[in-house]
Amino acid sequence: MLLTARSLRVLSSDFRLLDLGWPAGEPDPAPGQFVMVRTREGTDPLWRRPFGVHDFRRGRGGAVLSLLFQVVGPTTRELAACGKGAVVDVLGPHGRGFTLEAPEHWLVAGGRGLAPLYYLARLARRAGRPCRVFLGGREAGHVLRVPELERRGCAVEVSTEDGSRGRRGRVTELLERGLARASRRRRAGILVSACGPHGMLAAVASVCAAAGVRARVSVDPLMACGRGLCLGCTVRAGEGYRLACQHGPVFDAAELSWEAP
Numbered sequence: 680m681l682l683t684a685r686s687l688r689v690l691s692s693d694f695r696l697l698d699l700g701w702p703a704g705e706p707d708p709a710p711g712q713f714v715m716v717r718t719r720e721g722t723d724p725l726w727r728r729p730f731g732v733h734d735f736r737r738g739r740g741g742a743v744l745s746l747l748f749q750v751v752g753p754t755t756r757e758l759a760a761c762g763k764g765a766v767v768d769v770l771g772p773h774g775r776g777f778t779l780e781a782p783e784h785w786l787v788a789g790g791r792g793l794a795p796l797y798y799l800a801r802l803a804r805r806a807g808r809p810c811r812v813f814l815g816g817r818e819a820g821h822v823l824r825v826p827e828l829e830r831r832g833c834a835v836e837v838s839t840e841d842g843s844r845g846r847r848g849r850v851t852e853l854l855e856r857g858l859a860r861a862s863r864r865r866r867a868g869i870l871v872s873a874c875g876p877h878g879m880l881a882a883v884a885s886v887c888a889a890a891g892v893r894a895r896v897s898v899d900p901l902m903a904c905g906r907g908l909c910l911g912c913t914v915r916a917g918e919g920y921r922l923a924c925q926h927g928p929v930f931d932a933a934e935l936s937w938e939a940p
């Protein structure tokens with residue numbers, strides 16, 4: 680379907696936030712689902728690119744889908760040039776998303792990994808659930824949307840690898856410290872949801888397993904068809920393989936195999 684750009688915001692030198700009008704009659708996407716995007720006709724790039732649903736709102740002016748993206752290649756460069764009124768070709772939403780059933784939500788995001796977690800944070804807060812967000816990035820410009828998360832009532836902790844914002848180090852160290860301080864009873868009610876680089880997700884899986892806390896992760900392997908046809912997005916599970924586009928992108932951390940890919 681063809682969606683019209685409502686606004687484009689520059690969040691930092693690498694990151695943009697694009698609001699697109701969502702057609703009347705289309706169902707609401709779930710947090711953790713993704714859309715397949717193309718910015719122009721033709722064969723270059725050949726495949727659509729996947730983007731998580733960063734936010735979705737219905738208002739008097741109609742429904743709006745927000746994408747948060749890092750400018751890395753041709754599609755994201757063209758999305759970054761979408762002025763108001765530009766048309767973007769979108770398929771979806773696809774995939775299985777996050778669940779909201781837990782009494783307390785802890786979110787762990789590495790850089791652009793915040794993209795699919797923001798909508799989850801907003802819905803968790805709307806449902807009255809406590810929500811704690813651990814945001815990590817290489818540097819300050821990769822730590823995104825802190826004021827908006829705090830305004831919605833999330834407790835936010837930040838770390839950067841170069842120490843330019845928040846605590847110096849890895850975001851999983853913040854998670855580990857937080858879990859170590861929580862009582863066993865509280866940990867039983869916490870669901871950790873994470874998105875970020877493979878190494879970060881592996882660390883989240885290991886920290887949560889050691890603390891006896893449930894964890895769900897959104898993976899982002901390269902995708903071509905986005906519909907279970909090309910087998911390009913295979914991820915290793917404990918027993919066999921799963922397709923990130925069809926069986927994920929959100930999986931129970933314990934279901935996946937975390938050896939080096």
Ligand SMILES: Cc1cc2nc3c(=O)[nH]c(=O)nc-3n(C[C@H](O)[C@H](O)[C@H](O)COP(=O)(O)OP(=O)(O)OC[C@H]3O[C@@H](n4cnc5c(N)ncnc54)[C@H](O)[C@@H]3O)c2cc1C
Binds near residue numbers: 728732751794
């Ligand atoms: C389910 C899912 C959801 C995603 N959601 C978002 C999102 O919300 N925001 C966002 O910024 N990005 C997201 N991504 C990643 C995004 O789809 C890619 O970065 C995409 O390739 C960018 O397209 P491009 O044409 O701009 O650059 P491309 O030409 O496709 O890629 C530019 C460079 O990045 C490398 N690259 C691309 N994807 C990956 C990858 N997954 N792992 C390692 N290297 C890679 C390429 O090899 C190339 O060097 C998501 C990916 C998946 C699978």
Ligand code: FES
Binds near residue numbers: 902904906923924
């Ligand atoms: S992207 Fe083609 S099977 Fe998943």
